[in-house]
Amino acid sequence: MKHLSPRYKLPSRRYFSDTALPELFERVSSHIHKLLDGTKSPVSFTTDIWTSNVSLMSMLSLTAQWLDDEFELHQVLLCCEECPGSHTADNLRAKFDKMLAEWKIDKKRVHVVLRDNARNMTKALDDGNLPSLPCMAHTLQLAVIEGLQSQRSITDAVATGRRIVTHFKHSSLAYSKLHAIQEELGQPKKRLQQDVPTRWNSTFYMLQSLLEQKCALGLYATEHELPAVLTTNQWGLIENLLSILEPFEELTKTISSSSATAAVVIPEITALKRLLGRAADTDRGVGTAKATLLEAVQRRFKDIEKNPLYAVATAMDPRYKTCYFSAEVKDEVKRVLLNMLDTVDTSASKPTPDQPSGEPAAKRASQLLSVHAEILKESASNEEERLLGSPSSVQLHRYLSELPIKRSEDETVNDVLKYWHENKTHYPALAPLAQAYLSAPCTSVDSERLFSLASNVIDEKRNRLSGEKAEMLLFVKKNLPLMVK
Template sequence: MSKTVSNDPYIEGESDDLIELDSLEDISISLQTEQSKAKRRKTSNIWGFFEMVPNSDNSDGKPRAKCKMCGATYLVVSKYGTENLKVHIETCPRRNSRDIGQLMLCQNSGSMLVSASKFAKRYRELWVEAILKHDIPFQSVECSGIRAAFQYLRPDVPLISINTIKADLVKMYHRERKRVKCMLNDVPGRISLTSNLWTSINTDSYMCITTHFLDKNWVLQKRVLNFSIMPPPHNGISLSEKVYNLLCKWGIENKIFILTSDNASSNDVSVEILRTQLNSKKALICDGEFFHLQCCAHILNLVVQDGLKEIDCAIQKVRDSIKYVKGSETRKQKFLYAINQMSLDSKKGLRQDVPTRWDSTFLMLESALFYRRGFCHLELTDSNFKHCLSTSEWDKVEKISTLLAAFYDATCDFSGIKYPTANLYFPAVFMIYLILKRQCESEDDCMRKMSYQMLAKFEKYWSEFNVMLAIAVILDPRYKLQFVEFSYKKLYGNSSQEYLHVRAKLASFFMEYSSGTPTSSASERNVCRDVEEAEFRSFSGMTRIMKEFDSFQTDDLAANMQKNQLELYLDEPRADRNANLDILDFWKGNEFRYPDLANMARDILSVPVSTVASESFFSVDGRIIDQFKSALKPDIIEALVCTRDWLYGDQESEEMKLDELIEDILEVDINKSKKETPLPLQVL
């Protein structure tokens, strides 16, 4: 049989024949020919781009395939395979992207990159990952526009339902859960926990338990254990039972160090019950004396809220001033002109506070103080502006802002999740305590009253703070025990002896980690003594002399040999306080020098002083699950929250900034105004 070759040998030409090609073993084409009436399913992915032309449309009755994109037709002969169809797809003028979907053949092997089943599986996994990473609604998989876009890129792309994608999410959750469980079992030290209760808009409560630990490379890690529904009652017994069963389910009940929770009566009861349960298994250090830690960020919030009640009138005038500027486009333009006249940077931005967040109030005051001269200029040019503060009121706002700045900075430090926070507590709280005591002696009645109110609340929690947080700062080579001694004497006078209590607790706690084995030098002396006696056995006098030498040592050497690792560490000079020191790198580098002390530092430095880290999963405005997730079933919510944390942590899901919660106050399009050309004011 003659074969006609044209410029494109695979496109239908004058001859109905095709260039013969090697058939592919893994591809079968279902055709009904005169030789075979049996129909076989088309398994090649190439049929996503072609459709068979009915025989009635062909003048010669031979089977042909039609390209779905450009309409070109090709003869189809089963014994020659589908090579001509594949070549067309590579050169089809209507197919812009050749690599999408991994449909093309490898140039070397001529085989498909992925099979249809593998493609469908990976495609569904990518959908789950996108939902987790970008918080995409499940309904997106059934959106006609999204489906059309994917089908344009690959016509045979599988259609996914909401139920299918949820089932895939649950499968991924169980797969990742096994991996996380193995990780927790391999943790070299102990594991600390944070506990939170969340509420959905339909009033269902959810418990979230998060683990915090340092891995073998001294990298701080956190993993969410659960986000499960918590039916009432929410008393101490129910909460402790829920937590204990969860720890046993994960197999980490013998590795727990400290539990950080909010200051609630139910939490106090549950912690005591949980402490008793774990102590019965001898699972806690020091019989659980340091087991419970109250959320430090929550305590600071309570202290500030008490103080703000005393100065609400001054803050209200700032709110009213900002609301006035926001009231109309004309006022915005006038204010923009005012700050331009005062040569103020418009990019700083005005902020309006959120009533439920005191830190937003601080940022509002800070921004208002920055534009203080702008408000004063507006008062002169706008007779309707009646809310401008007087000089004395501005001075009062400045003092309030300075006081709140210490709380704001401490809260930001305590809320970190990518660095240790336990060693940051004592210096920050010491400074706050010192500032409050000094403000109580202020000549300003308002500031004095506010400081007294805050100090009374603060002292209540200061007297009950966990000694472990003082031990944490001692393990910081920039502070050590001297800072604890300095702080107490600065607060209570030089006769203060409180630091001795901390030192005693430090020593007893270190004994829990001390190996108790004899030092290497002592063991070596025993070995050397035996060797010497064997060598000089024939010289009785020499043996006696060498024994005398064994007992000879300088006083300094004897003192150092009797010191343990903690004492040697404390005796070393402190590091420069202003040095950019990574405390985890320090202990990683001294792990072999102070092995027992490093093990203790590993556990203490992994303790979170705040539960706020868990609040970044849904919103930062309280622990409220949004309306979209509240509509999901509890098992799907848990799979969604946990799997996202396990796969991406906080790398892909950035925390919402406060700016995103605050309404824009001065959105002004300068291009709309041709009369004035002030700098654009970016309102955050």
């Protein structure tokens, strides 16, 4: 700049910190306020608590998402405040009340808050009269850990694999020798994956990377020393274990999408339980783990069909409707829907002729997807009933009588939102329910990804950054793209 324009004075760090950042924060904040004020739709939230490992700072997040009248999904970060002191339920409840008051969001507009399974967070939201659901990914993590720890042979094989990966992680010379062997075998040069305790799927990827490099590791062990070696029996155990964990990994990817909704919980868990209940050739040596996984999934997700937040969301998703409910639960869900529709005035709304909905074609089948196809086929043959009466009940009958839209490997929530955008005039009584219940996420992934970003903002070289400045930086980083589409 001194060469290009000698008279230009470069702004100081203090200018950006005390002037530019607050001004930009206010502009973005005003834009978010306009978005929230411009809709009366119910709003869903995610929340999480993060503690920095380079400073004493803890932060509490609150992200919001809702569907507008055109069924377009809006996702924003509302707050990422410093949370000093003890994280008791009373302190957290006061924080949530303060956040909602700052954004002028009435509690009646709060559809649901996605949280982790911590007792203090659960109690805080219950005491604040805020409906909440646990993060599905966290619950799935607990179930998988139970399964992995149920067999000593599995824990031993995983521990041995971890020691092998650690050996290569700590030695660049060992990796160079392994890469040379991979090149001799005509394999691509790949590094082994290291697992972390807080993500079960990292263990899956670690075992997968070991199995891919089985031949290379065998040749390496004949010429060089390793801290541990997997036996033939352990290699077979790992292969079978990966087979039963593959549906869990597929499901984790599905629900970790920022656009995944609460509607997927009941269908995915139903398909997962059916898949785990089947005997397979790959069960040899891992039967106890598979049985424990099934028991853990059944126990941790036992009441999801009775939860209206899950049940109504599933029924309003045109991919699922009531196909995944048992006969008794199906009748109960329909009664709940009719009671909700009784409060909606549809006297001025008349159904329009059926409009074709787009059906994405499947590219390839997966284990979970094939089970979904079975369940939908069984339900279609049993869906023969009549609901006569009010216009809203007629709409509900017509909606449930239609075949669910086809599922595919690369489907997204956009297919669902497109369906409701095209059919909102066809089902005017059902559209408000879809708008509310399909706005709810099934995980707190949005808040967790925010704190992955926070660890890059508050690092070792910026460990004295104030909570106020950190919040403004994160708020602008997350929400600025909404203003510059």
